[in-house]
Amino acid sequence: MSGDIFTQEHTIVYYETDQTGKLSLPMIFNLAILASANHGAALGQGEEELHANNTGWVVLQYDLHITKRPQAGDVVIIKTQAQEYNPYFAVRNFWLETPAGDKLVAIKSVFAMIDMEQRKMVRIPQSLMDAYEATKVRHIEKIPAPQAIDINQPTVKKEYHVRYLDIDSNKHVNNAQYFDWLIDPLGAEFLQTHELVNLNIKYATEVRYGQEVESHYQISDDQLVTWHQIKTDDTLNTQAELKWRANN
CATH class of the missing domain: 3.10.129.10 (Hotdog Thioesterase)
Known part of the structure; x- marks a missing residue:
């Protein structure tokens, strides 16, 4: 069974929006990572603890689906859940919703853990994933690769x-x-x-x-x-x- 869903509330402010007045694409991901960081901190597995062991998370892939972008002044509920993991990769889900529960944004992500100095992948500590109560699997649920640019056509x-x-x-x-x-x-x-x-x-x-x-x-x-x-x-x-x- 996947781990518990971490939830936090956030009010969209003007500097998080683009010219349309809607939450910008970079800020969608910033809010997702904020929730992820707060989730880890709440479990005693935050950035400070990871860096003390010379480790850190890096994202390998995102798959984002947008139903509706919130606007400045809107209150959103940010949710995140550690879904599953194996020794080297972890899958985490994110959602942005209205307070009434209407879905705005959904993100599926794949992360790995690296040695901060050598910049090489390391095994994810079992104790870390136990804290998140994620499901241990042999093979994680992969996200299909994006279609590549056609190298025979100009860019x-x-x-x-x-x-x-x-x-x-x-x-x-x-x-x-x-x-x-x-x-x-x-x-x-x-x-x-x-x-x-x-x-x-x-x-x-x-x-x-x-x-x-x-x-x-x-x-x-x-x-x-x-x-x-x-x-x-x-x-x-x-x-x-x-x-x-x-x-x-």
Whole structure:
């Protein structure tokens, strides 16, 4: 049986929204990770305890589904649950709901634990997962990989420099920063006339401080699907598939 669901309430404030006044994509993930961190702290397995053992969580993949984005001033209920794990991987679910229980956002994620100095995967301590009451499995429930960019077709490219403030306490680029790099190249006109409904992102190689990032994308003929990749030099760091609906 999966572990208990951790719940917290949050009021959306203006600086968490984009130009539409709705909760921005990076902030959706920031709120999810906030709930995850608070869940760990409540169980005595927070960032301080992990870092004391020179370990930390890194996300490998997210699968996001949006029913409706909340707006500034809305009260949301953030929920998270450690679903299952094996020695090296853990599956965690997140939800954003209205106080009445209407679903707004659902996220499925796969995490791994790393040695903070060597930046290599390590086994997840059994005591840690016991605290979360997650289900131990031989093989975790995988998320399908996002469709890759067609290397035989041209891409639109935009470049970014990795700044000091892009790095978080796990000593790598904050996960939410990747979403800025993904969607910013699409441009204001597209983003103001389309609403994101699904995002599947898979992280391959960490982006480090001081690197130069290339964000590439391709778009479907009907402009309802975009395919993305983030590269540093010739290294593929991240790939993603985004599905959209046109605003009426």
